Amino acid sequence: xxxxxxxxNGEWVGDxxxxxxxxxxxxxxxxxxxxxxxxxxxxxxxxxxAAFPAWAAMPPLQRHAILRKAADEITARREELGRLLSxxxxxxxxxxxxxxxxxxxxxDYFAGEVLRAGGxxxxxxxxxxxxxxTREPVGVxxxxxxxxxxxxxxxxxxxxxxxxxxxxxxxxxxxxxxxxWALVDILHRAGLPAGVLNLVMxxxxxxxxxxxxxxxxxxxxxxxxxxxxxxxxxxxxxxxxRVQLEMGGKNPLVVLDDADLxxxxxxxxxxxxxxxxxxxxxxxxxxxxxxIHDAFVAAVVERMGQLTVGHALDSATxxxxxxxxxxMEQDQRYIAIGxxxxxxxxxxxxxxxxxxxxxxxxxxxxxxATNAMRISREEIFGPVACVIRVKDYAxxxxxxxxxxxxxxxxxxxxxxxxxxxFKRAAQAxxxxxxxxxxxxxxxxxFGGRKASSLGPREQGHHAVEFFTTVKTAYTFPGRP
Ligand code: UN1
Numbered sequence: 456x457x458x459x460x461x462x463x464n465g466e467w468v469g470d471x472x473x474x475x476x477x478x479x480x481x482x483x484x485x486x487x488x489x490x491x492x493x494x495x496x497x498x499x500x501x502x503x504x505a506a507f508p509a510w511a512a513m514p515p516l517q518r519h520a521i522l523r524k525a526a527d528e529i530t531a532r533r534e535e536l537g538r539l540l541s542x543x544x545x546x547x548x549x550x551x552x553x554x555x556x557x558x559x560x561x562x563d564y565f566a567g568e569v570l571r572a573g574g575x576x577x578x579x580x581x582x583x584x585x586x587x588x589t590r591e592p593v594g595v596x597x598x599x600x601x602x603x604x605x606x607x608x609x610x611x612x613x614x615x616x617x618x619x620x621x622x623x624x625x626x627x628x629x630x631x632x633x634x635x636w637a638l639v640d641i642l643h644r645a646g647l648p649a650g651v652l653n654l655v656m657x658x659x660x661x662x663x664x665x666x667x668x669x670x671x672x673x674x675x676x677x678x679x680x681x682x683x684x685x686x687x688x689x690x691x692x693x694x695x696x697r698v699q700l701e702m703g704g705k706n707p708l709v710v711l712d713d714a715d716l717x718x719x720x721x722x723x724x725x726x727x728x729x730x731x732x733x734x735x736x737x738x739x740x741x742x743x744x745x746x747i748h749d750a751f752v753a754a755v756v757e758r759m760g761q762l763t764v765g766h767a768l769d770s771a772t773x774x775x776x777x778x779x780x781x782x783m784e785q786d787q788r789y790i791a792i793g794x795x796x797x798x799x800x801x802x803x804x805x806x807x808x809x810x811x812x813x814x815x816x817x818x819x820x821x822x823x824a825t826n827a828m829r830i831s832r833e834e835i836f837g838p839v840a841c842v843i844r845v846k847d848y849a850x851x852x853x854x855x856x857x858x859x860x861x862x863x864x865x866x867x868x869x870x871x872x873x874x875x876x877f878k879r880a881a882q883a884x885x886x887x888x889x890x891x892x893x894x895x896x897x898x899x900x901f902g903g904r905k906a907s908s909l910g911p912r913e914q915g916h917h918a919v920e921f922f923t924t925v926k927t928a929y930t931f932p933g934r935p
């Protein structure tokens with residue numbers, strides 16, 4: 456099996472490796488990937504610090520060229536990268552290739568942002584004085600990325616960090632080091648100077664903890680669970696470090712009586728079960744008004760019966776495996792909890808076997824759920840959704856907002872009045888009308904409210920808020 460080392464200060468290093476497993480086929484691991492020690496993580500942080508002044512001062516056209524070159528290689532290799540992604544994470548090949556292509560688009564976009572960096576020029580309130588507002592890189596940025604988007608999330612944190620002149624220490628999720636390694640290899644060969652980008656694959660308790668405790672890291676961008684996010688925030692507060700946290704979701708999809716049934720079913724099935732439901736933007740609460748409720752449930756159940764669950768690389772597969780044993784246990788535990796709470800399991804929920812040894816789970820739909828049940832309140836992060844029946848739009852909106860989370864919120868309706876009201880009243884960072892709650896563009900802000908997010912938005916130009924710091928300079932040119 457091929458061995459993949461960590462990149463620290465421009466060198467590939469490390470001699471302890473762990474197997475990267477394939478959730479579709481536990482007998483065919485993806486490769487061996489290094490596990491960094493705490494000392495290696497410290498070295499990576501120091502290398503990033505040392506590389507920062509020269510990288511921040513590098514002429515924009517050179518930075519642009521490196522990111523552009525990386526974008527081109529990612530795009531050209533999207534099928535191979537997609538296959539690697541689907542092998543290590545388990546989403547279908549079509550989803551894997553789509554995600555790899557998205558990573559290429561993200562680098563392309565941020566290569567352009569390098570050249571668009573600018574500032575503001577204002578007259579002072581005092582005569583004869585000018586004020587310049589400019590942005591500077593933050594310094595050394597720590598990126599901690601989750602397993603469910605093995606290439607897109609590293610890309611959407613790395614590209615803006617590098618574009619705006621920061622140095623990076625990247626710690627990808629332990630379960631999916633493969634795509635992060637491939638991305639770092641591409642960027643390294645595209646010409647990044649030594650130390651500008653360091654890859655420290657390994658355990659959260661070792662590598663992640665070292666990053667949290669290090670005053671050498673000026674900012675941390677994290678995507679993952681709400682519980683881990685809270686630890687990142689606490690450790691960072693002690694060090695007065697900037698944080699950007701993207702955490703859980705319990706996203707509502709409201710379906711009103713006036714919805715087009717086919718659109719509603721499509722949004723629900725896509726949003727709840729595609730990517731095996733392993734998205735913080737997944738629609739896990741389907742809030743349905745009583746006039747359409749029975750027809751909607753019947754149509755969703757029928758569609759679910761047609762979904763093919765199987766090996767991620769099999770072209771017929773629509774729902775790949777669950778990522779690993781502990782996520783499988785969590786999904787099944789919540790399915791049991793839902794039953795105990797009195798919700799009705801209308802479809803699926805059983806572990807199924809296929810030709811290979813993997814974590815295959817039939818997507819599950821609960822009906823007769825209330826918004827007070829644990830299955831309606833806690834993030835499951837699997838292909839499990841519940842239907843909550845409501846009287847009318849007003850009740851639907853109240854239920855949609857009655858959650859500790861606030862990432863994405865969707866509505867299916869043909870009423871302009873309801874759609875418009877919902878866009879304003881939904882307590883979420885993102886609102887989708889006649890679209891699934893999951894699946895976002897790469898060039899506009901991404902993020903949520905309440906327990907879902909903390910700090911400035913990711914993606915698009917808005918990412919500038921996190922990856923740069925503002926300087927206000929006053930000049931009095933007429934003064935001798
Ligand atoms: C999407 O829905 O297209 O972890 C992206 C997640 C999110 C990304 C979702 N940060 O699921």
